[in-house]
Amino acid sequence: MTDELTDKIRFHDEYAEDFEDVAANIFAPIYPVISQQIINRCRIKSGTFIDVGSGPASLAIALNKLANGKVYAMDFSEKMLAIAKKRIESCDLNENVIPIFGEIHDMPFDDCFADLVVSRGSLFFWQNVPQAFREIYRVLKPGGMAYIGGGFGTAELKSKITQAMEKRDPAWSQCVEKRLSKPNLESFKKALHVAEIDPFTIIDNESGFWICFNKVD
Secondary structure, three states, X not given: OOHXXXXXXXXXXXXXXXXXXXXXXXXXXXXXXXXXXXHHHHOOOEEEEEEXXXXXXXXXXXXXXXXXXXXXXXEOOHHHHHHHHXXXXXXXXXXXXXXXXXXXXXXXXXXXXXXXXXXXXXXHHOOOHHHHHHHHHHHEEEEEEEEEEEOOOXXXXXXXXXXXXXXXXXXXXXXXXXXXXXXXXXXXXXXHHHOOOOOOEEEEEOOEEEEEEEOOX
């Protein structure tokens, strides 16, 4: 484990409760919207799903409500996974949403395991983006899809959340805009090419910035 990864785990563990509070009380409205957009765009409504960098499992839980099958909520923070487990239990979803420890560069799944891999927000923190994309491609079943990126679902939701988050942290908007800057987004396209993933689709609109690709049969 690299020092950088160790620092990231320590950071996520330290602020896990803050992340949970933000997800539950500020970001909560976006997860049903994003989940519906995922289902509509990917047209996968059943099977095995993985939510990468799931945090408190908000997206995994919302996705499970729209799809049939199992959703694996994967995160590299043990403290975050403990929070996710409590949320999953409170929703009585133990059989359908499964918290699992894992790191994007070496995912704990067999080849051709998942029908759909999703992630909201984690790609901006990946250490080796091409390797992360390769791992996602590896665990996808032939014909499976990936939906990876960040966003708030709609412009209205983004505006409301921005107002709420700026009250907590005045610099929050600047951090978001930096992540979604043109040079940063271009770097993800280059990483896809390095990972030899082609074709792929970029969505960059009011719903956010999302990368979609499928595993060729």
